[in-house]
Amino acid sequence: MHAYRTHTCGELRKAQVGETVKLSGWLHRRRDHGGVMFIDLRDHYGLTQIVFNPGSPGFPVVERLRAESVITLEGKVVAREDGLVNPNLATGEIEVVAGEVTVQSEAAELPLPVFGEPDYPEDMRLKHRYLDLRRETLHKNMILRSQVIASLRRRMIEQGFTEYQTPILTASSPEGARDFLVPSRIHAGEFYALPQAPQQFKQLLMVSGFDRYFQIAPCFRDEDARADRSPGEFYQLDIEMSFVTQDDVFGAIEPVMRGVFEEFANWEGKGRSVPAEPFPHIPYAEAMLKYGSDKPDLRIPIECSDVSDVVTREDVTLGVFKKIVDSGGIVRAIPAPATAEQPRSFFDKMDAWAKKEMQAPGLGYMRFVEEGGALTATGPIAKFFEPAALAALAERTGIKAGDALFFAAGKKSDAEKLQGAARARIGEELGLIEPGVFRFCWIVDFPMFEWDEDNKKVDFSHNPFSMPQGGMDALEAADTTEKQLDLKAFQYDIVCNGVELSSGAIRNHRPDIMLKAFEIAGYGPEVVEAKFGGMLNAFRYGAPPHGGIAPGVDRIVMLLADAGNIRDVTLFPMNQQARDLMMGAPSPVDERQLRELHIRLAPQVKA
Numbered sequence: 333m334h335a336y337r338t339h340t341c342g343e344l345r346k347a348q349v350g351e352t353v354k355l356s357g358w359l360h361r362r363r364d365h366g367g368v369m370f371i372d373l374r375d376h377y378g379l380t381q382i383v384f385n386p387g388s389p390g391f392p393v394v395e396r397l398r399a400e401s402v403i404t405l406e407g408k409v410v411a412r413e414d415g416l417v418n419p420n421l422a423t424g425e426i427e428v429v430a431g432e433v434t435v436q437s438e439a440a441e442l443p444l445p446v447f448g449e450p451d452y453p454e455d456m457r458l459k460h461r462y463l464d465l466r467r468e469t470l471h472k473n474m475i476l477r478s479q480v481i482a483s484l485r486r487r488m489i490e491q492g493f494t495e496y497q498t499p500i501l502t503a504s505s506p507e508g509a510r511d512f513l514v515p516s517r518i519h520a521g522e523f524y525a526l527p528q529a530p531q532q533f534k535q536l537l538m539v540s541g542f543d544r545y546f547q548i549a550p551c552f553r554d555e556d557a558r559a560d561r562s563p564g565e566f567y568q569l570d571i572e573m574s575f576v577t578q579d580d581v582f583g584a585i586e587p588v589m590r591g592v593f594e595e596f597a598n599w600e601g602k603g604r605s606v607p608a609e610p611f612p613h614i615p616y617a618e619a620m621l622k623y624g625s626d627k628p629d630l631r632i633p634i635e636c637s638d639v640s641d642v643v644t645r646e647d648v649t650l651g652v653f654k655k656i657v658d659s660g661g662i663v664r665a666i667p668a669p670a671t672a673e674q675p676r677s678f679f680d681k682m683d684a685w686a687k688k689e690m691q692a693p694g695l696g697y698m699r700f701v702e703e704g705g706a707l708t709a710t711g712p713i714a715k716f717f718e719p720a721a722l723a724a725l726a727e728r729t730g731i732k733a734g735d736a737l738f739f740a741a742g743k744k745s746d747a748e749k750l751q752g753a754a755r756a757r758i759g760e761e762l763g764l765i766e767p768g769v770f771r772f773c774w775i776v777d778f779p780m781f782e783w784d785e786d787n788k789k790v791d792f793s794h795n796p797f798s799m800p801q802g803g804m805d806a807l808e809a810a811d812t813t814e815k816q817l818d819l820k821a822f823q824y825d826i827v828c829n830g831v832e833l834s835s836g837a838i839r840n841h842r843p844d845i846m847l848k849a850f851e852i853a854g855y856g857p858e859v860v861e862a863k864f865g866g867m868l869n870a871f872r873y874g875a876p877p878h879g880g881i882a883p884g885v886d887r888i889v890m891l892l893a894d895a896g897n898i899r900d901v902t903l904f905p906m907n908q909q910a911r912d913l914m915m916g917a918p919s920p921v922d923e924r925q926l927r928e929l930h931i932r933l934a935p936q937v938k939a
Contacts, residue, residue, distance in 0.1 A: 336404055342378020346425050348409045353428060355380060356404040356436065358466065359397055361447045369395065370427075373405070376471075381418075381427040382407065390433030400439040400446060400466070405430045454899075459913040461904055473901050476599060477889045481548055483595055484569050484885070487588045493546040493571070498533035500526060500550070510554035512564075520930040526552035529882060532867055534572040535839055538878040539870045543574045544584075548885065556910075559897050560831065560887055563910035566898075568834070569888075572880035578822050578838050581879050582774060586611055589826065589833070589883065593770045596892045604768045611826070615777040624664065624740070624752030626775050629830030631766035632759035636751055637729045639665045639739075647718035656741045664751040665729045668736040668758050672699040678761075679711070682738065685757065692750045695738050700726065702733035713739070756830065770828055770891070777801075778823040781816050781853065790816050791853050797867075798823045798837035799879075800849060807848045816852055826883060828891060836881025843871050 336356040344353065357375035364370075369384040371394060382405065384391045390405055397403070407430035418424030443459075444452045446466045457464040464470055485495070504511045504525040511525040527533075529551045537545050549570040557563040569588075573581060590606055597604040612630075619626050622635045640663045643653040653663050671678065679697050686695035698711035700722075708714075709722050717725070731737060738758070740750040759765050780800050782793035790813060798821040800806050810816040822838035840846045846868065850860045861868065889901040899905040906912050926932065 333406075340377035341373050341375040341380045342422055344380055344409055344423050344426050344428070346411060349411050349426060351409050352406065353409055354404065354406050355382075355428065357402070358446075359394065359399055359401045359403060359439075361399060362394070373403070374466075378422050380423045381412075381421075383410075383427050383429045385429065388429075388431055390430050393433045393435060397435065398439045398441065400442060400463070401435060402437040402439075404434040404436055406432050455907065455913060458899075458905065458907055461914045465903070470900065472600065473889070473893045473895060474903055476596065476893055477885075477901055480592060480596060480889050480892060481567075481885060483592045484588065484888075485548065487591050488546045488569070488571075491544070491584055491588060493544040493584075494542070495547055496537060496542070496545050497547060498527070498530040498537075498549065502527050502533075505532075512552045512554050515929040515931055517928050517930075528553050529568065530570050534570060534880060535867065535878065536870055538572055538574045539873070539875045545572045545880075546570060549882070554910075557906070557908045560890065562886065562898050562902055563906050563908070567885040568882040569885055570880075570882045571836075572878060574876040574878045576838070576877070576879050578776070578824060578879065581836060581838070581881060582611075582613075582824075585826070585881055585883075586772075589772065589828075592888065593772075593828070593892065597770065599892060602768070602894065604770060606770045606772070611772040611774055613774045613776050616775055616779065617777070619775050620748050621664075624666075624748045624750070624755055625830075626778075626825065627827045627830055627832040628752075628773065629756060629759070629765070630771040630773055631769060631829060632755060632764055633766070634667055634669070634755050634759060634764065635730075636664050636666045636755060639663050639725060639728055642721060642724050642728060645721055645724070647721045648716060650713055650716035653739075653741055660744075661742050662744050662747050663739055663741040664747055665725065666738040666740065666751055666754050666758065667729055667731050668697075668738060668762065669731075669764070670734050671736040671762065672701055672734045674736070679736070682754070682757070682761075686750060686754065690750050690753055692740070692746070693742070695740065695750070695754060697736055697738045699736045700731055700733055707733055711736075772826065772828045775825040775827060776823075777820045778825075779817065780819040780821040780849070783813075783817060789854050792849075794821065794823050795835070795837050796849065796853070797840050797846070799840045799877075800845070804842070804845050804848060807845065807852065810852065822879070824881070826881065831887055831891060833887055834881050834883040836879065838877070838879035841871055841875040841877055843868050846871075 333354055338354045341355055341357045355373055357373040360372040360374040360379060362369065362371045367386045369391060371382045372379045373382050384394060394403070407428040409426050409428055412425055412427055442463065444456055444463055446463060449467045449469060465474065501514060501524040504513065504523065505528055509528055511528065514524040514526065516522045516524060530547065530549050534545055547570045549568055550565055551568055552565050555563065571585065573584065593606050597606060616626055619628055621638055624636060640657045643650060643663050644657050657663060683695045686692040696713045698709040698714040700707060700709050707722060707726055708719065709717065725737065729737060738754055740747045740754060779793045781790045784791040801820040801822055806819060810819055823835065824837065825835050826833050840849065847857050847860055886898050886901060890898055893901055895901050904914065
């Protein structure tokens with residue numbers, strides 16, 4: 333018989349009844365019933381109930397052990413009585429009557445329990461992550477993560493992609509987030525950087541004559557933590573393709589995303605689905621108008637409207653809206669279906685939320701009702717609208733009697749931010765979010781440039797290396813600021829349930845077009861050559877049209893696991909302050925190491 337086990341703790345079924353088996357695992361929990369002791373033995377694969385009768389040699393051994401001690405035992409598989417079968421357990425039809433027990437490792441008193449998964453402070457969970465990972469929920473999340481990555485890799489290969497590995501030690505990037513720098517021992521005073529993404533390398537692979545590249549790529553960015561972003565490092569499905577249009581990229585990636593979400597939609601019996609129709613393509617401007625966000629949650633059946641022209645009519649006397657529009661701002665209307673009968677407290681709570689959470693001046697509203705066969709409205713601002721103006725609002729927004737409208741007003745960016753957040757909150761408050769579904773969309777036609785108010789100039793709005801729609805002809809024709817701000821790029825995002833999974837683009841592979849685009853943004857050729865000369869020079873030796881995308885693995889798993897925080901799908905995450913509490917990183921190093929790296933620490937400056 334094997335030294336540790338003949339079966340795993342998730343393997344035994346009725347077919348093994350009568351067999352003598354050996355199991356190893358962790359003592360998950362212990363229960364005493366009238367002298368008979370039961371334990372749940374746990375390993376990576378599941379749980380098996382073990383029975384210790386009085387007088388069995390293992391009884392006194394297990395009786396004194398703490399939970400999470402590691403043991404090996406031998407016993408006989410028996411069928412449970414019909415009334416004692418556990419249908420929620422894969423091994424629930426059997427139990428093992430144990431004899432001998434060997435203690436492999438005795439557990440000390442636990443700093444946090446594993447059984448039951450009670451809520452514990454995050455710093456305690458991260459410091460003892462190896463215990464936290466023994467908990468069923470987190471353990472299953474990590475298995476899901478591995479299975480998702482395997483599925484992504486398989487699907488990419490089936491689509492004709494080849495996996496390549498790009499460098500981890502590279503040069504510091506002049507754009508994007510902060511780099512993590514690595515000092516060189518050999519080259520005094522010089523530094524490597526960990527890659528924020530394999531962006532330049534994957535483009536250079538296309539220049540090198542490769543095609544349809546992918547990689548499950550680690551990326552490193554020195555940026556603050558968020559619920560959907562780890563500080564320090566993350567993984568993405570990095571993709572690049574040669575001789576492709578934007579639609580070619582969509583055609584290759586959409587089946588991969590759809591397939592992996594369909595494969596795991598019913599994970600843990602969640603019973604979710606992906607609609608059969610193709611992912612809708614939504615222009616950026618339309619997304620900001622209808623949803624107030626470039627990552628809209630399409631499960632919420634609410635579409636917003638711009639009513640700036642309506643609120644400035646002569647039969648509207650609301651001065652604050654008119655003043656906002658006259659100064660270049662906008663007014664957006666957010667429908668709240670079937671809320672006219674909601675108590676005043678519902679509307680007051682929304683207004684208070686806007687002021688506190690969004691730092692907005694407020695969230696005006698009106699409730700639409702029918703009186704004498706005519707549509708009218710009530711609420712704090714309704715009195716400023718004549719009947720014809722109310723009818724124009726109703727026609728523009730599609731609302732009817734029984735609905736309400738909220739209004740987000742202000743500078744365009746501020747109003748859109750409030751509009752998008754209010755739409756999401758209304759959907760949540762009213763229970764309008766469609767359950768059990770993954771709704772994807774592509775956001776397309778991002779603006780190439782935006783106005784930099786601080787420096788009073790045109791600058792890149794997103795990725796400066798994207799191909800402008802219309803190429804050189806479009807750039808040369810954009811001879812005014814207004815025309816430049818109207819230019820669109822072949823840039824796109826893929827979004828699922830309000831989560832941006834990835835940005836991508838068709839790349840600007842022409843040095844002449846790149847130099848012209850940078851010129852419009854105020855950067856001369858000497859600046860471009862100094863910062864991006866390596867890429868430019870490669871393009872001068874023949875570069876194919878190419879494009880790609882890089883969906884975030886962590887966010888994909890987060891959605892499939894229905895996790896609220898990205899740390900719940902990451903094996904050993906850092907805390908909010910970018911500290912690894914378990915390993916004690918970052919940490920000081922000794923003077924000898926610093927001397928080898930030609931580094932002297934500057935005195936700390938007190939804040």
